[in-house]
Amino acid sequence: MKKNTRQFIIILCVLTVFCIASISFSAEEDSVLGKVYNVIGTPFQYVQKGFTAVGTSVRKAFSVMTEYGEIKDRIEELEQENDRLQNMENQFDKLKDENETLRALLELKGYFEDYEMVAANVIAQDVSDWFNEFTIDKGASDGIKNGDVVITADGLVGVVYNCNDNSCKVRSIIDEQYILYGRVSRSNELVRLRGTTNENYTARLKLDRIADTTELYIGDTIVTAESGGVYPTGLVLGVVVDIIVDENSGQRYAYVEPAVDFTKVSRLFVLVTEEEGK
Amino acid sequence: MMHSKKHILIYALLIIVLAGLQEAFFNHLRILGAKPNLSLVAVCIIAVRMTRMEAMLLGFISGLYIDIVYSRYVGLYALLYMLICVLLAVATREDFKRTAWWPVLTGAPAFMIFTATESFIVRLICMYTVDSPHLYESYGAHFVSRILPETLYDFIALLVLFMPFHWLMGKIRVKDEQMNY
Numbered sequence: 001m002k003k004n005t006r007q008f009i010i011i012l013c014v015l016t017v018f019c020i021a022s023i024s025f026s027a028e029e030d031s032v033l034g035k036v037y038n039v040i041g042t043p044f045q046y047v048q049k050g051f052t053a054v055g056t057s058v059r060k061a062f063s064v065m066t067e068y069g070e071i072k073d074r075i076e077e078l079e080q081e082n083d084r085l086q087n088m089e090n091q092f093d094k095l096k097d098e099n100e101t102l103r104a105l106l107e108l109k110g111y112f113e114d115y116e117m118v119a120a121n122v123i124a125q126d127v128s129d130w131f132n133e134f135t136i137d138k139g140a141s142d143g144i145k146n147g148d149v150v151i152t153a154d155g156l157v158g159v160v161y162n163c164n165d166n167s168c169k170v171r172s173i174i175d176e177q178y179i180l181y182g183r184v185s186r187s188n189e190l191v192r193l194r195g196t197t198n199e200n201y202t203a204r205l206k207l208d209r210i211a212d213t214t215e216l217y218i219g220d221t222i223v224t225a226e227s228g229g230v231y232p233t234g235l236v237l238g239v240v241v242d243i244i245v246d247e248n249s250g251q252r253y254a255y256v257e258p259a260v261d262f263t264k265v266s267r268l269f270v271l272v273t274e275e276e277g278k
Numbered sequence: 279m280m281h282s283k284k285h286i287l288i289y290a291l292l293i294i295v296l297a298g299l300q301e302a303f304f305n306h307l308r309i310l311g312a313k314p315n316l317s318l319v320a321v322c323i324i325a326v327r328m329t330r331m332e333a334m335l336l337g338f339i340s341g342l343y344i345d346i347v348y349s350r351y352v353g354l355y356a357l358l359y360m361l362i363c364v365l366l367a368v369a370t371r372e373d374f375k376r377t378a379w380w381p382v383l384t385g386a387p388a389f390m391i392f393t394a395t396e397s398f399i400v401r402l403i404c405m406y407t408v409d410s411p412h413l414y415e416s417y418g419a420h421f422v423s424r425i426l427p428e429t430l431y432d433f434i435a436l437l438v439l440f441m442p443f444h445w446l447m448g449k450i451r452v453k454d455e456q457m458n459y
Contacts, residue, residue, distance in 0.1 A: 008331050008334070010363065011331070011334065012334060014308045015356075016357060020353065022353030022356075023353040026350075026351050027351055033352070052301050054298050055299070058303075125348075126348050133350065176406050201310075201311025201312070
């Protein structure tokens with residue numbers, strides 16, 4: 001065997017063993033290796049923020065160009081008066097949207113009296129589709145810590161699991177590795193849910209271990225159950241869209257359409273207990 | 279194959295531009311539910327032009343970056359990227375490294391192997407970390423709904439991106455050769 005080939009194989013083996021060991025160690029919650037990578041990763045998060053900012057600017061620039069063309073066409077087609085009315089209507093829509101957002105926020109704020117709501121933006125999504133997680137632009141310096149709950153006005157999004165000073169990662173509830181307990185809001189019966197999106201692109205929650213006595217119908221709303229303080233109770237998780245009976249075992253399982261549209265999540269809120277929040 | 283400073287600069291630019299494009303458009307531009315992994319495409323485009331040692335280091339470093347910034351298990355993408363880069367570099371003979379058809383031809387199976395392996399490892403981790411009862415509920419459905427669209431999308435991205443890259447590298451090579459002459 002040539003010297004170069006031998007050297008190549010040795011380095012390949014060393015790096016492979018390093019990667020496998022690193023996967024095993026970083027899989028543990030609060031592992032030392034995980035913390036080391038967090039420190040190393042902090043400058044990279046800024047690089048990533050830069051990529052996101054550049055990407056967003058480019059996207060905005062493109063959308064502005066498209067809108068500019070549309071507006072120009074309209075100006076050619078419409079009288080000045082119609083144009084002014086159009087502008088007024090646009091302004092009205094903008095104010096209406098803003099009003100609706102503020103209303104939803106006000107309702108949420110009243111609902112979560114024990115929590116400080118920290119508004120955050122998604123700055124990086126998982127480069128692949130396998131882990132259903134994303135990075136937000138707020139971190140420990142804003143009072144956020146691992147285990148804090150992340151929501152939108154529509155319902156539960158997920159939980160913070162890897163918190164740096166200025167950013168943190170959020171594991172969404174549609175992740176296959178996420179299990180949580182909920183209640184059927186109609187009957188208050190306890191059920192277990194897990195993400196199923198790893199199997200296919202339909203982001204849903206799978207409701208399994210349904211007791212024989214549990215009455216479950218399509219259209220039932222599922223909300224969070226008591227979880228020893230992990231989640232506030234009564235947060236909307238989604239609506240039952242399909243109930244299936246396993247032909248062999250006779251066991252029922254069901255699919256729940258999440259209340260949150262995970263493809264469009266960009267602005268969200270982290271629930272931080274009041275004394276921790278800044 | 280020797281890499282001049284110009285080559286290395288273009289490799290770096292390719293990675294930066296594709297990372298920006300991924301954030302700007304492709305995270306939002308899904309077809310059949312899939313989005314392309316432009317970082318993988320960029321790394322593969324470069325890896326086919328490299329020696330196996332260079333490709334190994336390129337794959338490892340870029341995978342480690344992905345792991346640190348995005349991934350839950352640090353080392354997962356470092357391993358996958360490294361192996362796919364080595365596979366591509368080993369599969370590309372020296373006299374094929376400058377052709378246009380060979381990298382494109384090897385792209386499709388490479389992406390499929392990558393996605394299938396990624397899927398397998400993630401599902402395996404799932405089985406160990408939570409009480410996931412089986413590796414796949416239906417591998418056929420999983421293959422059609424996840425592996426195939428991702429592979430296709432990555433392959434399309436490779437087809438679109440490789441030609442201008444290949445053309446540019448050819449121009450630089452001719453210029454370098456003229457200067458040396």
